[in-house]
Amino acid sequence: MLQTFEQSHLKPIHYASPPTPPTSNTALLSNSSSLNTVKAAEMSIPNHHHILIVTGPAGCGKSTVAKYLADRYGFDYIEGDEFHPQANLDKMSAGIPLNDEDRWDWLILLRDQALVNLKKGSKGVVVTCSALKKKYRDVIRTARLYDEDPDANVHFVYLRADKQTLLARVRARQGHYMKDDMVESQFAALEEPDEAECKQLKDVEIVDCKGPVEEVQIAASVVVDKVLTGTSTQ
Numbered sequence: 001m002l003q004t005f006e007q008s009h010l011k012p013i014h015y016a017s018p019p020t021p022p023t024s025n026t027a028l029l030s031n032s033s034s035l036n037t038v039k040a041a042e043m044s045i046p047n048h049h050h051i052l053i054v055t056g057p058a059g060c061g062k063s064t065v066a067k068y069l070a071d072r073y074g075f076d077y078i079e080g081d082e083f084h085p086q087a088n089l090d091k092m093s094a095g096i097p098l099n100d101e102d103r104w105d106w107l108i109l110l111r112d113q114a115l116v117n118l119k120k121g122s123k124g125v126v127v128t129c130s131a132l133k134k135k136y137r138d139v140i141r142t143a144r145l146y147d148e149d150p151d152a153n154v155h156f157v158y159l160r161a162d163k164q165t166l167l168a169r170v171r172a173r174q175g176h177y178m179k180d181d182m183v184e185s186q187f188a189a190l191e192e193p194d195e196a197e198c199k200q201l202k203d204v205e206i207v208d209c210k211g212p213v214e215e216v217q218i219a220a221s222v223v224v225d226k227v228l229t230g231t232s233t234q
């Protein structure tokens with residue numbers, strides 16, 4: 001376990017795009033297009049307890065990308081929005097941003113649900129969670145401390161786009177409690193994974209999510225393929 005932690009610590013940082021400013025995935029896709037033809041079934045994924053957390057503000061495409069990744073790797077899919085207590089849902093539906101107090105138990109619940117699924121035999125889980133602040137991501141990172149084996153291999157996929165792009169998506173989205181008036185507060189709270197966090201912890205992949213759905217899904221799978229097969233080279 002400690003060994004696993006140290007090994008993952010030694011894994012090189014892998015940016016799908018640099019921390020700032022946002023860029024497109026064009027270079028990543030053209031450099032790595034051959035990887036996208038690799039079928040997940042043909043990939044040799046070491047049997048670690050993979051916990052992939054797809055993060056970013058409302059509208060960045062967490063659910064859209066997480067479902068794709070879960071399907072690709074045969075991992076369980078945990079939709080973070082389904083684990084909020086009613087009080088949180090009521091707040092968000094009323095356009096009131098959650099605060100730290102509102103989020104702690106939710107984050108712990110998501111972490112523990114991921115561990116429950118792994119304990120039941122899932123080879124990996126993909127979790128959607130905005131994880132807007134570093135301290136929230138740190139809660140999920142503690143999964144390896146509570147893993148039974150313990151082998152949990154936590155990785156974050158941060159979907160990055162500008163506020164206007166996400167505002168437009170949330171405005172167009174139907175039937176969701178999170179309305180576009182919450183996007184401003186999401187960005188106000190957002191602490192993007194910065195270079196220090198990425199370099200120190202080596203568990204964050206940054207994917208530009210401004211492009212079309214399919215492009216973003218492929219870009220995410222390119223970096224996650226490398227994480228899961230231990231072939232990240234940067």
Ligand SMILES: Nc1ncnc2c1ncn2[C@@H]1O[C@H](COP(=O)(O)OP(=O)(O)O)[C@@H](O)[C@H]1O
Pocket residue numbers: 056057058059060061062063064065128169170172173174209210211212213214216
């Ligand atoms: N890359 C994309 N381009 C355009 N629309 C997208 C993209 N990704 C997601 N969407 C749409 O934007 C809305 C928000 O996506 P969703 O996956 O629910 O994001 P999140 O889970 O981060 O809030 C949905 O209506 C979805 O269909």
Ligand SMILES: O=C(O)[C@H](O)[C@@H](O)[C@H](O)[C@H](O)COP(=O)(O)O
Pocket residue numbers: 057058059062080081097098103129130131132178186
């Ligand atoms: O799909 C979305 O619009 C978001 O995922 C949204 O539902 C919300 O971001 C989280 O559930 C938790 O709220 P916080 O992001 O404020 O922690």
